[in-house]
Structure formats: C-alpha cells, structure tokens
Amino acid sequence: MRRADRLFQIIQFLRTRRLTTAKWLAEKLEISERTVYRDIQDLMSTGVPIDGEAGVGYVLRKDYDLPPLMFDLDELTTLVLGARMVAALGGKMKTNADRALSKLNSALPKKLQEDINKIKLYAPSFNRLHYGAMIDLINQAIIQHQVISIDYQKPQDVVAERRKIYPLGVFFWSDRWTMVGWCTTRNDFRHFRLDRILEYTLLDETFKLEKEQRLETYLASVIV
DNA sequence: AACCCGAACGGTGTGTGGCG
DNA sequence: CGCCACACACCGTTCGGGTT
DSSP: OOHHHHHHHHHHHHHHOSOBOHHHHHHHHTSOHHHHHHHHHHHHHTTOOEEEETTTEEEEOTTOOOOOOOOOHHHHHHHHHHHHHHHTTOHHHHHHHHHHHHHHHHHSOHHHHHHHTTOOOOOTTSOSSOOHHHHHHHHHHHHHTEEEEEEEOOTTOSSOEEEEEEEEEEEEOSSOEEEEEEETTTTEEEEEEGGGEEEEEEEEEEOOOOGGGSHHHHHHHHOO
16 A cells, blocks of 8 residues: 555544544554554644544544545446446436436546446346335335335245334345344344335334344344 | 665654553 | 553664666
C-alpha cells in the first residue's frame, strides 16, 4: 500500500471511530506502531485536526471532513456490477439502481465516463424472478414495524399456509432470497424463501419486538 | 551494472501521563 | 502502583530513483 493511501486510510478509520489507538491502527494496516506514530505526526503537521492523548488514543475532531474523492476504476467496476445486480431485482430496486448509476455517471470526469461504458459485467439472470417489489415491501414493513401476512408453501405442502410475520431482515444466500422474521404462528424465528411466498400483504397492524424477538438475537443464535 | 542517496520503515529503549 | 498508550530518539535495513 502506498503511503498516501495509508494516510487516507488512517483518516477514514479516525472518521468512523470514536477512539482509535496506535496499536489498533498498526494491526489494521499491518505496520508497526512506530510507523503509526510517524503517520499521525505527519497528518497533524499538515493540518488534520487529530487529538492524541497518552493512555487514551486518537480522535479526529468533529469539524473535520474530507473533500469529495473520486473513485478508481476497480471501485467503479464493483459499484456498477453491484448496481446491475440490484437492478435485476426489478421494481423500485431497479429504478433506484438506475437512478444511482445515472447520478454516478454524471459526476464522473470524462475519462472515467468512457471507462464505465467499457465495463462488460452484467447480471441479467442474477435473479430469474423479480423480487424487487416484494423486497421493497418487506423493507418498508421492517422500517415501519408493520406486520406482513404471507401465504407460504413448503415443498411437501399441497396448499399454502397463511402466516402473520414480524419481518426482521432479508438475506441473499448466493442462490436464493429469504426473509427472516418472527412467526406469530410458531412463536419463534423463521426464515421464508421468497420464491415460496405465493401472496404477501402489508397489514394495517404494527408490532413491537421483545428483546428475544430481535434480529440481533436471531443472528447471535445462528452465527457461531 | 554498480554505486550513491534519501525516504520510509521496523526494532528497541526510555520518558510521560491517564486511569483503575 | 501497575498497566496501557503516546512521544521521542537512535540505529540498521530496505527500496526506489538518479547518476556514472
């Protein structure tokens, strides 16, 4: 990593953390603490408002911000591919992704605008079914704490079962989408494949989660 | 290719100061 | 008082760029 890149990284770390020690920075950047001290000193000497306190760590004063920075081609490639994957979901997700790409394109310098058109990475079949509208609705329900009613059909079932769910999150498992939620029928966490949800409705009913019903609790139980 | 030079870095040791 | 973390100095090594 170039030194300039490392100095930029240090500022980024300091911006996103309340308190940062030289040891932590040294581990993250794979350099010695001694080098961290030198870098911090150099940043401070160029006017970056960093406060260091022995026995405490470093903090970046709140009034400091970086000027807008331009993406490099590798970053742009990642962003464009990501946006194209999201656009493949359809619905409002596609509209949003297209709008974001358009904004990005208009903000780029001419050279990068040309480069971005050369990115030939597409995701047309990233998702054969368009879940954009369903994900939009689930996302809205999660934010507004609204109950969702779904008709869910398991492979062994002949008819779909109607359930009321407190939606907690939507996950993509490399080949399929699922919604994780608190199932009021089973009174437990359940995840539902979106391709097995035959009908879904946002109910005019809100929910309040107990601690044992929250997504953090679910994640803590499944992630070792 | 060999050499020189400066920048950057790591290691080590010592001092200082906050905190529990 | 001990621990932790920053501050500083000194020295040796590595690396890249420039020169001969």
